Amino acid sequence: MTDEKATPAATAQRRVVIVDDHAMFRSGVRHDVGPFVTVVGEGEDVKTAVEAITKTLPDVVLLDVHIPGGGGVAVIKEVLAEHPDVRFLALSVSDAAEDVIGIIRAGARGYVTKSISASELVDAIERVASGDAVFSPRLAGFVLDAFSGAIDISEIDEELDKLSQREREVLRLIARGYAYKEIAKELFISIKTVETHVSSVLRKLQLSNRHQLTRWATDRRLV
Structure with missing residues (x-):
């Protein structure tokens, strides 16, 4: 600037x-x-x-x-x-x-x-x-x-606000069925970093596993 x-x-x-x-x-x-x-x-x-x-x-x-x-x-x-x-x-x-x-x-x-x-x-x-x-x-x-009223404010998810931009990227790829290795390649990060982001997302959203995470993302049309 x-x-x-x-x-x-x-x-x-x-x-x-x-x-x-x-x-x-x-x-x-x-x-x-x-x-x-x-x-x-x-x-x-x-x-x-x-x-x-x-x-x-x-x-x-x-x-x-x-x-x-x-x-x-x-x-x-x-x-x-x-x-x-x-x-x-x-x-x-x-x-x-x-x-x-x-x-x-x-x-x-x-x-x-x-x-x-x-x-x-x-x-x-x-x-x-x-x-x-x-x-x-x-x-x-x-x-x-x-x-x-053209945008439904009730649909703006406070839970989603808790996630960083990178965590959202990982979340979307997980929900699309990507393996950790594929996510690492897509985002140019290590597999360990992917695992760290997934653990953070699960903790912030109070979910237990990848299946619940995928359903959460699908319900919010993030996939």
């Missing part, structure tokens, strides 16, 4: 926490928006995010949807329970409807994708800090559809 159009005066006093499980991405965001906001903290998972946010009480939290420890939804719920004035702007690579609706339902004030330019992100931070709701154009349609 590089863009020379941002106006420093607009957001010079805004205090921001960046939450993402990729250190290089956090560094890039800090570099791009740092001249225009004050980055007061960072987090890489739910635990470190909550600690950074509650310690600094920023104006805006830039929050990835899929982070270890329970996802962005868990961060929002835990923070807002004690600090309802903190505002969250989801910044994610995902543009899936369930992610957008899930994070907004949890309490985020906006949702933008990581393809956003630096100047647009600076503007989005200012708008969210000022009380506005901000969405990338396509994502705004999901929210409008949800409120109009």
Whole structure:
């Protein structure tokens, strides 16, 4: 993200926490928006995010949807329970409807994708800090559809929100009948890593075996 159009005066006093499980991405965001906001903290998972946010009480939290420890939804719920004035702007690579609706339902004030330019992100931070709701154009349609009834919000599964993006990928392949070795090859990871992800999914969803996992995914049309 590089863009020379941002106006420093607009957001010079805004205090921001960046939450993402990729250190290089956090560094890039800090570099791009740092001249225009004050980055007061960072987090890489739910635990470190909550600690950074509650310690600094920023104006805006830039929050990835899929982070270890329970996802962005868990961060929002835990923070807002004690600090309802903190505002969250989801910044994610995902543009899936369930992610957008899930994070907004949890309490985020906006949702933008990581393809956003630096100047647009600076503007989005200012708008969210000022009380506005901000969405990338396509994502705004999901929210409008949800409120109009075109998307059934009850179908946005809180259990699915607990899974990381990688865990969802493994879940879908398991449900399609892939063997661990085939999943490892498909996702360019080791078989042991596949086993670790499957164990994590079973634990988070409180399921006992692969058969139950496949039925769970099929019932939710994830296959």
